[in-house]
Amino acid sequence: MAKSSSGTPSRERIVAGAADMISRRGLSATSIREMAKHAQAPLGSTYHYFPEGKQQLAAEAVRYTGEWVARSLRKELADGPAAGLSAFLALWRGIVVDTDFHAGCPVLAVAIEEPPADEVPPALAAAAEVFDQWEGLLADSLRAHGAGAEQAAQVATLIVAAVEGTVALCRAKRSTEPLDRTAAQLQALIDATIKH
Amino acid sequence: MAKSSSGTPSRERIVAGAADMISRRGLSATSIREMAKHAQAPLGSTYHYFPEGKQQLAAEAVRYTGEWVARSLRKELADGPAAGLSAFLALWRGIVVDTDFHAGCPVLAVAIEEPPADEVPPALAAAAEVFDQWEGLLADSLRAHGAGAEQAAQVATLIVAAVEGTVALCRAKRSTEPLDRTAAQLQALIDATIKH
DNA sequence: GGTAGACTATGACGGTCGTTATAGCCAGAG
DNA sequence: CTCTGGCTATAACGACCGTCATAGTCTACC
Numbered sequence: 001m002a003k004s005s006s007g008t009p010s011r012e013r014i015v016a017g018a019a020d021m022i023s024r025r026g027l028s029a030t031s032i033r034e035m036a037k038h039a040q041a042p043l044g045s046t047y048h049y050f051p052e053g054k055q056q057l058a059a060e061a062v063r064y065t066g067e068w069v070a071r072s073l074r075k076e077l078a079d080g081p082a083a084g085l086s087a088f089l090a091l092w093r094g095i096v097v098d099t100d101f102h103a104g105c106p107v108l109a110v111a112i113e114e115p116p117a118d119e120v121p122p123a124l125a126a127a128a129e130v131f132d133q134w135e136g137l138l139a140d141s142l143r144a145h146g147a148g149a150e151q152a153a154q155v156a157t158l159i160v161a162a163v164e165g166t167v168a169l170c171r172a173k174r175s176t177e178p179l180d181r182t183a184a185q186l187q188a189l190i191d192a193t194i195k196h
Numbered sequence: 197m198a199k200s201s202s203g204t205p206s207r208e209r210i211v212a213g214a215a216d217m218i219s220r221r222g223l224s225a226t227s228i229r230e231m232a233k234h235a236q237a238p239l240g241s242t243y244h245y246f247p248e249g250k251q252q253l254a255a256e257a258v259r260y261t262g263e264w265v266a267r268s269l270r271k272e273l274a275d276g277p278a279a280g281l282s283a284f285l286a287l288w289r290g291i292v293v294d295t296d297f298h299a300g301c302p303v304l305a306v307a308i309e310e311p312p313a314d315e316v317p318p319a320l321a322a323a324a325e326v327f328d329q330w331e332g333l334l335a336d337s338l339r340a341h342g343a344g345a346e347q348a349a350q351v352a353t354l355i356v357a358a359v360e361g362t363v364a365l366c367r368a369k370r371s372t373e374p375l376d377r378t379a380a381q382l383q384a385l386i387d388a389t390i391k392h
Numbered sequence: 393g394g395t396a397g398a399c400t401a402t403g404a405c406g407g408t409c410g411t412t413a414t415a416g417c418c419a420g421a422g
Numbered sequence: 423c424t425c426t427g428g429c430t431a432t433a434a435c436g437a438c439c440g441t442c443a444t445a446g447t448c449t450a451c452c
Contacts, residue, residue, distance in 0.1 A: 010399090024310040029224035031439060042400055047441075049399095054440070104308050108361070111368035112300050112308075114220040120370070128368040157365070157377040158358055165304070165361030169353070172307035172324040174316070181350040182357055189385065206429090227409060238430055243411075245429095250410070 011049045014039040019061035023106035024099070027058050027113050027123065058110060058123035065106050066130030070137060077141040081190050084141055085159060089183050092167050093176060101174045107131065108164045134160050145194040155193050159186055207245045210235040215257035219302035220295070223254050223309050223319065254306060254319035261302050262326030266333060273337040277386050280337055281355060285379050288363050289372060297370045303327065304360045330356050341390040351389050355382055 017039040021030045032054055036043045050057040069091065076087035095103050111127040135156040142152035162182050169178040213235040217226045228250055232239045246253040265287065272283035291299050307323040331352040338348035358378050365374040 008399095026222050026224060026309060028222060029309070032441085033439080042402095044400055044402085102310050108364055109308055111364045112305055113222060113225070114298050124368060128370075131365050131368055154377040154381045157362070157374050158381045161361030161365050161374060161378055162354055162358035163361070164364060165357030165359070166353070168304055168307045168360060169327050169357050172320060172327055174324075178353050178357060181353040185350045185354045185385070189381070192388075204429095228411085229409080238432095240430055240432085 008049070010039070010041055010045065014041050014046060014049065015057070015060050015064045018057055019065045019106045020103065022058060022061055022109050023065075023095070023103045026109045027054075032057070052122070055122050059121075059126040062107050062110050062123055062126040062130055066126070066133055069130075070133055073134065073137045077137060081138065081141045081145055081194060082187060084138060085183075085186055085190055088138075088159070088163060089179065089186075092163060093179050096167055096170050096179070097176065101171050104167045104171050105164055108168065131160060142190070142193060147193050151193060155189060158189070162186060204245070206235070206237055206241065210237050210242060210245065211253070211256050211260050214253055215261045215302045216299065218254065218257055218305050219261075219291070219299045222305045223250075228253070248318070251318050255317075255322040258303050258306050258319055258322040258326055262322070262329055265326075266329055269330065269333045273333060277334065277337045277341055277390060278383060280334060281379075281382055281386055284334075284355070284359060285375065285382075288359060289375050292363055292366050292375070293372065297367050300363045300367055301360055304364065327356060338386070338389060343389050347389060351385060354385070358382060 014035060018030070018035045021035055021038060024030075032046050033043055035057065036046050046057065047053070050060070069088075072087055072091055073084055077084035092105065095105075107127045107130050110123045111131070113121075113124065115121050115124055135153070138159055139152040139156035142155055143149060147155065163186075166178045166182040170176055210231060214226070214231045217231055217234060220226075228242050229239055231253065232242050242253065243249065246256070265284075268283055268287055269280055273280035288301065291301075303323045303326050306319045307327070309317075309320065311317050311320055331349070334352035334355055335348040338351055339345060343351065359382075362374045362378040366372055
């Protein structure tokens, strides 16, 4: 057993690989068989580690990405909101460029999958939590640097939404120009927000 | 025959229905069989009207949505960039609310599907064109109201990206609050941009 | 050495996928 | 009335899907 907090290495490989594949093709286009193969794990193992099936695996992949981004965000926000935004932008730019515009954000990919009627699948709930987490980190930093609570919340939401949307624009256009433009405007917005 | 510019009514029903379904579930999760059934058309008809198959149908659905939004945008931008933004926001809010957070933007949905290696599928190319079109309309209006070319382009990209991202946030959270927050910030940004 | 339990291997279940082929219907032109 | 051509009906192709069941392997502890 020895249930370490990060789980078996093989288990974590599956989750990380799933996050990568979902960020490229979306959840429904990513099969469990492919996720297993991509992580060099047998298909049976996925149902051993994730007995609730695909939704559980997707939810963990979303949270995995969420925590990975949040770690970077927490670290860089120590130098202020502008530094945090720069890191946030650089992180996504790296993913988009390194994959030749093939990958994006798995959280966004999961967020736009239609849920069954009268139900909220675990992966979608996880996506909502991750967005909240990112917004919270940004808003906290803005408030710590003099922004009002309302203003901070609005700017934080705008940043997360704009960056997610911009990554999608970059993928469609196969260009990083949208990221450059969004970066310029958001940086100016942060300056204006914390200087007020 | 009688090839009208808008095509046979049945053909247009298929395209419109496809746009709706793609906006809910994404492209790969939407089967041609379901699109046909949703439009009350036989499966054979889809391959009659769209001989290139799913990609052609998806591309047309993307352009259909693009033109629909552009029409609203053109009309409201006559009253200035702020009015255009309001219409843009209201349009997406309507979709999200009317579908109980089940539908979003089909253009975004198509934009985040991974293309095959060394290839740009028609639907993805159409998504890029639609984003360009929307940005162009907004940027033109901003420049017509005194914004510099660079500033106008940056703000236009930010608006499109932010609204697309915000719609996804709303779906994940099952709340329109992100749209409220983004709206407030973008309106302020437009005011500052054209007043400068 | 034995035994429990974590993991793997294998194969199957019913179902849906995109696409194609073929034969048929049926309005309108001659 | 015949015939053409746009549209439909039906069935099939191989491939893949999520999930489950079962039997097997291997490792760590008693």
